[in-house]
Amino acid sequence: MADLRVNLGRLQLKNPVMTASGTFGYGNEFSDFIDVSRIGGIIVKGTTLRERQGNPYPRMAETPSGMLNAVGLQNKGVDYFIDHIYPDVKQFDTSIFVNVSGSTIEDYIITAEKLNSLEKIPGIELNISCPNVKEGGMAFGTTCLSAAQVVREVRRVYKNELMVKLSPNVTDISDIARAVEAEGADSVSLINTLLGMAINAKTRKPVLSTITGGLSGPAVKPIALRMVWQVANSVKIPVVGLGGIMNATDAIEFFLAGATAIQVGTANFIDPTVSIKILDGIDDYLNNNNFNSIYDIIGALET
């Protein structure tokens, strides 16, 4: 048994396998299939200050080795989360993060403040990279100035682990990572989805109601790996890698590129047990290669 514990700044995870926001519900959707408490961390779905209905159907298009989504942060709002969902999810013996999004900086601040006092929520993932909302979301994450500003304001009120989720839809993701690091982010997670589009040639119409959407799945993995590698070489805070991870080998590639933890996203839709398979596969890899700790492979890429 190798030591799988990792540190994400203010917080230690019992293992480096997390589930990505918007792909794992609130965890209980998966409890028929796996022991959810074995997962290192769960990032529950995008939560906003007020309830959002999200975008109209259709919100999903299957694409080669991936999918586009345009859910648009459908959720019942942070107060509903605290009153009705938190009492249910806090039973899980894992680190539960809330993914926080907003239309204005004020939204982010108030939402983060409300989550500060929840004992079983040791961190938030600040979503400045959602491509599917008209206001806020990705708009904050695509310039260093606005990314720094929202992180600075949230850092002022939020005392626990502050992970910032970065957008790949930028010229240089390392610049954004450095900007949020400078404002006190404890860790960064990347990548959110890549802005994409699907067209139905038969009907000559877009497949998604929003025309464009976010691409995820194995199709984006090479881009995600490259960006994780670039960011890990640019900042000192831990990097959490995600983008098309389908199995333990994919996950190990992200560790080698410099990720301290990984998130499993779209793969959860195809195999609800995949997060546990990846966790066991990482452990096997470490044992088979005589590594004592996950840290033996983090950033161990030989170039």
Added chain:
Amino acid sequence: MTKKFMLDLVIKSNEALNSQYFILKLTSEEKLPEMLPGQFVEVLVNDSPDTFLRRPISINYVDRELNELWLLIQIVGAGTRKLSNLKVGDSLNLIFPLGNTFTTPEKKDANLLLIGGGVGIAPMLFWGSYLFERGYTCNFLLGGRSKENLLQLCEFEQFGNVFTTTEDGTFGEKGFVTEHSILKSEKFDAIYTCGPTPMMKAVALYAANTATFCEVSLENTMACGIGACLCCVTDTVHGNLCVCTEGPVFNITNLKWQI
């Protein structure tokens, strides 16, 4: 709600009904889990970039004695084409049973109409058999474009009265299901329907105009099938709801359909 499983089932038979439709009969060495009419499965179509996500497919019938689960499938794209090539003995990975079920009427003598169009007849066979076993009398109204789109008529006849329409008049009454004479001559206590959206909307309109209880089974595109991805929503009086967990069966009074 029923417990969900991810299991490898074995293909016991793969029967082509014609060039467009086939029935997979699946079994397992273990007893199959409890399943309810209206529920569906998410099928894994292996190893191709074009069939990345699972395919949601209605449960067509469950034979408890033979420990069989039937899937009636129409070949519409790459995924269903691959499924049509499965051989006896092949294994197929399923996540199931998913979704809710139809509402069982209170009165045993209720006059029930189950309307299916095209491959949308699939859940009506399981639902009809379920009602028949509990002593209800079912009327099935099955419609298709042409006679080759009318499927499993012999199976339906075991569980109730069968009425048919085809758009081209090659079998049964000519026209749409909503034009069938039975809708003019009889009054129903409940209508259940599954099929193409325009057909279900026409049925919903008939039900609304005659103040008849009506449930529809929706077939939105989806990714996970378990309420995590939020991709399959339909607009309801309670906001956007997942078809995979809050449905696929909805009472028409909850849907915000323009009918």
